[in-house]
Amino acid sequence: MNxxxxxxxxxxxxxxxxxxxxxxxxxxxxxxxxxYLERKVIARFQMRLGPTRTGPLGLLQSVADALKLVAKEDxxxxxxxxxxxxxxxxxxxxxxxxxFVAIPFAVDWEVRILDLGLFYVLAVSSVNIVGWVMAGxxxxxxxxxxxxxxxxxxxxxxxxxxxxxxxxxxxxxxSLNLTEIVAGQGRIPNxxxxxxxxxxFYIAMLAELNRTPFDMPVGESEMVGGPYVEYxxxxxxxxxxxxxxxxFIMALLxxxxxxxxxxxxxGEDWGRGWQFVLTAVKAGAxxxxxxxxxxxxxxxxxxxxxxxSWKALLPLAFVQIMxxxxxxxxxxxxxxxxxxxxxxxxxxxxxxxxxxxxxxTRPRPRPVVAARGEAxx
Amino acid sequence: MATQVRPEHEFDVQxxxxxxxxxxxxxxxxxxxxxxxxxxxxxxxxxxxxxxHRGGEKLSETMDYRQGIGFMDRTEYLxxxxxxxxxxxxxxxxxxxxxxxxxxxxxMILCELNRLSSHxxxxxxxxxxxGVFGTAFTYSFRERETVQDLxxxxxxxxxxxxxxxxxxxxxxxPDNFVQRVREVLxxxxxxxKDMDGLLTDNEVFRARTVGIGAISAEDAIDWGCTGPVLRSxxxxxxxxxxxxxxxxxxxxxxxxxxxxxxxxxxxTCRIAEMxxxxxxxxxxxxxxxxxxxxxxxxxxMLRTPPGEVYMRTExxxxxxxxxxxxxxxxxxxxxKIRSSCFANLQALRDMTIGSYVADAVVILGSLxxxxxxxxx
Numbered sequence: 001m002n003x004x005x006x007x008x009x010x011x012x013x014x015x016x017x018x019x020x021x022x023x024x025x026x027x028x029x030x031x032x033x034x035x036y037l038e039r040k041v042i043a044r045f046q047m048r049l050g051p052t053r054t055g056p057l058g059l060l061q062s063v064a065d066a067l068k069l070v071a072k073e074d075x076x077x078x079x080x081x082x083x084x085x086x087x088x089x090x091x092x093x094x095x096x097x098x099x100f101v102a103i104p105f106a107v108d109w110e111v112r113i114l115d116l117g118l119f120y121v122l123a124v125s126s127v128n129i130v131g132w133v134m135a136g137x138x139x140x141x142x143x144x145x146x147x148x149x150x151x152x153x154x155x156x157x158x159x160x161x162x163x164x165x166x167x168x169x170x171x172x173x174x175s176l177n178l179t180e181i182v183a184g185q186g187r188i189p190n191x192x193x194x195x196x197x198x199x200x201f202y203i204a205m206l207a208e209l210n211r212t213p214f215d216m217p218v219g220e221s222e223m224v225g226g227p228y229v230e231y232x233x234x235x236x237x238x239x240x241x242x243x244x245x246x247x248f249i250m251a252l253l254x255x256x257x258x259x260x261x262x263x264x265x266x267g268e269d270w271g272r273g274w275q276f277v278l279t280a281v282k283a284g285a286x287x288x289x290x291x292x293x294x295x296x297x298x299x300x301x302x303x304x305x306x307x308x309s310w311k312a313l314l315p316l317a318f319v320q321i322m323x324x325x326x327x328x329x330x331x332x333x334x335x336x337x338x339x340x341x342x343x344x345x346x347x348x349x350x351x352x353x354x355x356x357x358x359x360x361t362r363p364r365p366r367p368v369v370a371a372r373g374e375a376x377x
Numbered sequence: 378m379a380t381q382v383r384p385e386h387e388f389d390v391q392x393x394x395x396x397x398x399x400x401x402x403x404x405x406x407x408x409x410x411x412x413x414x415x416x417x418x419x420x421x422x423x424x425x426x427x428x429x430h431r432g433g434e435k436l437s438e439t440m441d442y443r444q445g446i447g448f449m450d451r452t453e454y455l456x457x458x459x460x461x462x463x464x465x466x467x468x469x470x471x472x473x474x475x476x477x478x479x480x481x482x483x484x485m486i487l488c489e490l491n492r493l494s495s496h497x498x499x500x501x502x503x504x505x506x507x508g509v510f511g512t513a514f515t516y517s518f519r520e521r522e523t524v525q526d527l528x529x530x531x532x533x534x535x536x537x538x539x540x541x542x543x544x545x546x547x548x549x550x551p552d553n554f555v556q557r558v559r560e561v562l563x564x565x566x567x568x569x570k571d572m573d574g575l576l577t578d579n580e581v582f583r584a585r586t587v588g589i590g591a592i593s594a595e596d597a598i599d600w601g602c603t604g605p606v607l608r609s610x611x612x613x614x615x616x617x618x619x620x621x622x623x624x625x626x627x628x629x630x631x632x633x634x635x636x637x638x639x640x641x642x643x644x645t646c647r648i649a650e651m652x653x654x655x656x657x658x659x660x661x662x663x664x665x666x667x668x669x670x671x672x673x674x675x676x677x678m679l680r681t682p683p684g685e686v687y688m689r690t691e692x693x694x695x696x697x698x699x700x701x702x703x704x705x706x707x708x709x710x711x712x713k714i715r716s717s718c719f720a721n722l723q724a725l726r727d728m729t730i731g732s733y734v735a736d737a738v739v740i741l742g743s744l745x746x747x748x749x750x751x752x753x
Contacts, residue, residue: 046515142395146417146734212510213581221403221506222738298581299508301735302417356580 019111023100031244032062038244038291045295069240072233077140080230084138089231089238091131096245098124103252104179106262106275117178118170121253122163125208128242129155132217132227135239139230147226150302151210151217157309158207158214164317165197165204169257171324172341182261186268189260193341196320196348198258200313202286205250207305209243212294216302247287255282312355316348392420395734399428403506403738406748410725412737419737422729424722429752437712442468442543442679445709450537452714453750455498458484458491459692460750461541466622467688467699468543471681479668480545481623486558486661487531487540488623488690489654493565494524495693496647496654499745500572503644506742507585513575520568523561530557543679545671555662562655569651577648586641590728590740597638600727601720604695606744609646610638616691628660640743647745680707687715694718694745714753718746 010018036051036059043050051058076085102117104110114120129152136148169190173181181190191198207214218226228239255261259282262275300308323344331337398409407428413421433452437445446461453460462484469476476484497517504513525535531550532538540547551557576582592602597610607614615632617625633649635642681703689698695717702711721744729737 042510042512046512047519048515142393146393146395146414150417212508215508216735219508219735220510221508222735224402294510295512296575296579297509298504298576298579298585299735300581301585301733303733304584359584 023097023111027097027100027245027248028241030248031241032066034244034248034287035062035065035240037287038294041288041291042295045292066237069237070234074233074235075230077230079140081138081140084134085230086235088131088135088138088227089235089242091134092128092242093131093238093245095124095127095131096242096249099246099249099253102178103249104182104256104261105252105279106272107268109272109276110179113177113179116176118166118176118181118257121178122159122166125246126155126159128246131242135231136227139227141230143223143225144227144229147217147223147229150223151227153302154207154210154214154217154305157306158204158313161200161309161313161317162204162208164314164321165200166257168197168317168320168324169194171321171328178256182256182263183268184263185260186263188338189258189264191258191260193338194258194320194324194345195342196316196345196352198254199349199352200317200320201254201258203313204309205254206290206293207309209247209250209290211247211290213297213300214305215299216305219299221299247290248283251283251286251290252279254286255279259286308359312352312359316352320345320348397737398425404741405502405746408741408746408748408751410737410741412734414734417733417735419729419732419734422726422737424725426719426722426748426751429748431753433753434712434714438709441707442681442709445712446541447537447539450539451749452716452753453692453694453697453747454536455747456491456495456693456697457536457538458487458541459495459690460697461538462488462623463688463690463692463697463699465541465543466690467686467701468679468681470686470688471684471701471703472543472679474544474675475672476545477669477672478624479666480670482661482665483546483550483554483670484541485623485625485628486658486665487528489658489661490524490527490558490561492654492693493651494521494528496651497521497524497565497568499647499693500576500644503739503742503745504576506738507576507582509576513572516571516575517568520565523564527557527561542671544675545669549670555665558658558662562658565651566655569648572648577645583641585735585739586644586743587639588637589640589732589736590743591637591639592724592728593638596727597724600724602695602724603717603720604691604693605633605643605646605650606638606695606721606724608633609635609642611636616689616696620689622690624661624664625657627664628657630657640739643743643745678707680705689715692717694747694750695721697750714750716750716753718744718748718750722746722751 039061040050051061054060054064076082099121101111102114102120132151133148136144136151139145170176170181172190172193173184175181175184206212210217217223218228223229228236231239256279261282262279266274266278324341327337327340327344331340392413392415395412395414396409397412398404399407404410409425409428411423411425412419433448437448440448446464449460449464450457497520501514501517501521504517505511528538529535531554532540592606592610594610594612597607598612603614611634613632613634616622617630618632630653633646633653635646683703683705685700685702687698687700689696696715697717698715700713700715701709704710725741725744728740732740
């Protein structure tokens, strides 16, 4: 069986081999770029310069870091479980790369068009938690253990709102095929029709990625790195690579599902190059906002994180699905249905904001000012 | 070590012990605490101190009074002027030296500026404890740096000032002192507002701090807490007000107290205290007049008559006291430092038990300890 790759007729296995290699190479470069970008962006937020010394504008900083990590000794604690400890990074790393298979970059620019693309991406993305728990368990370190347990609890809690928010969008798009979802957004992107699922997806995405304000599995000031505290050198860099790769892919997923990917607002007439740039810009905007949140937000506590997921995000996502179902079934007029979807969902966003506001803003205790010369009790 | 009697379990459940420190990023120096946790809930805390013990009190007995000042800087390295002040005032009380007015006003300005820089250090480090990735730290260090620059211009050193002397000051401040202080205050005001915007009104920050690590006024008094930790619990004990030293009885300022004594109030009390410090400094600048900075006829080698004295002042972290025993001569016979951090730290166990692991870090940060002062 032969397949068409960039206009060349090719054997299916050779084709798969080439595509996988392209992905791995591209990801490595993208991750290096993301690390550099994050350092620069956060440095700007903190009135610093970030890397400046290695190469022009410090562009080679990530390369230098990578070289350093490769050259470092691969330390394994004596009491660690050798097999589990050494396999854990791959269990984190491989599923992230598998997610790439279904992500569309431009018209016909994806590894494979899968009819259940969305389902596949979600299924694969939840595998990497196994790697985190393996790392935490095998490290024979209590910080790692606690971090891994937190990570597991967090992933399970936030996987649900993530999936449910995407189901709501899939109902509107009437497809699970990512390419079709993107192509269907030529006129109106899903974020307009479904703002609440977008907000839920964004929050759950931050939690899935262990990013601030949900970074308690790795929180530097309490868990000192969490599951990968005992890792060093190349194995540690696998975790790091996976972290940024998953950030990139989640941003791509968000831009495809919610922001219209390559389709909105250019449409299909523009060339693939522009569509690719458009996808990258949208993903870049999401990545930038993640960096922004990271540099300004404190970290939530684990119980608050769980409460937020189970008591706020999950019910709201369910309600959105039911509302979507009702509208799509009983409202045959497409324009009216879309207006209804957008309005109800926007109302949901305000409701979520109200919940957040109500749950954290307690009456602010004002320091009482003692009168002059008052006696000490 | 377990503190609670558990109900019968089917399995043999064991509490997990987590060793935090002395190399943990959140312990503010070399402090070690062993947390006994049940899942995420802290059942017991065992603090270990003493890693920074340098025998400073004994060391001070071998130094003459002028050399002892430098050791105070090394004891309380974030509020150096306040620590020096207690020491020189103890020596002055013992040898009955009269300090000129100008020296007193300048001492007040420097002490309050030091309170500002110390509280900025607190907000920055506390922000990191709560989980902000360094932004609170750089924001507060930007302001701390302006204060630090001013201190450097005056004393010639960025950390170990050794500027106060028994009787007055080491040397006159630069000519543009008043103007420079006003510049610093302008920048500091903006810094406090930035801090408010970044942390105080942040929802996640509120969620993490309100109601955490509360301590009642009675408990705080029993543990010997002082400073913002005590005042946030509702006790208006401020030595600047209750036992005025320097010229504190001549300036207008409010004693900031809280009501609940939780982490958030410890933070807001410090922020409010910073505004009060600015108020005090402005009044001091109005009253500052030219004049001598040392009493006339200071002896070349200071010798104190036999006797003992306890002198305490309100340092940023609470009561910093010096107990000084002299048997004549130019050295103390015995020097005892009453450390505010040491007393505040004792309340840690009471505050932490029953909270979450992440809260333990926040509570420790809210106490604003300086390990050098705790261990001496």
